[in-house]
Amino acid sequence: MYSCAVIVLPPCAYRTSDHERDGMENQEKEIMERLEAATSLLERTLSWLEERHGAGEVEKITAMVEQGRRETELTEKLAAAERELTELKAAAAQTSLNPLRKTLSASTNEMLAKHGIGDGPVDVRALDAALSGLSLEQRIAVKSQLLRAGAIA
Numbered sequence: 001m002y003s004c005a006v007i008v009l010p011p012c013a014y015r016t017s018d019h020e021r022d023g024m025e026n027q028e029k030e031i032m033e034r035l036e037a038a039t040s041l042l043e044r045t046l047s048w049l050e051e052r053h054g055a056g057e058v059e060k061i062t063a064m065v066e067q068g069r070r071e072t073e074l075t076e077k078l079a080a081a082e083r084e085l086t087e088l089k090a091a092a093a094q095t096s097l098n099p100l101r102k103t104l105s106a107s108t109n110e111m112l113a114k115h116g117i118g119d120g121p122v123d124v125r126a127l128d129a130a131l132s133g134l135s136l137e138q139r140i141a142v143k144s145q146l147l148r149a150g151a152i153a
Helices: 018-054 069-097 106-114 124-130 136-149
Strands: none
Touching: 106 124, 106 136
16 A cells, blocks of 8 residues: 655745735836837837838938958959969960970880981871881880870871
């Protein structure tokens, strides 16, 4: 069996005192008064805004942004970087059109020199004539070297 204990509280423990109740009522009244004051201010502001809008009174709002020293420096740096980028692109385009160095293996250079093909761009027909004594795989290897070096016209 279970045992159960019952605690009985005196009646005053259930009720708030009159003093506490009056304090809470006063706080509620103060809060209500503040809410009513805020509501009336909002209503007046809203009516004032509606009057201005209804009357077509629209003020022109302008703003002038002054450029500070830091913004000026950044603008100058950006312009300098753009100029440098343009110069680098131009130099890269010129270098790709006219490569400065073409590197081939020594054996390929010797073979081309024997057939009278020099340092300039190689004509494909002259190259085929020079490579006629080689096997197919060797011709492919030589042509791929020349192609990578940019020596084939």
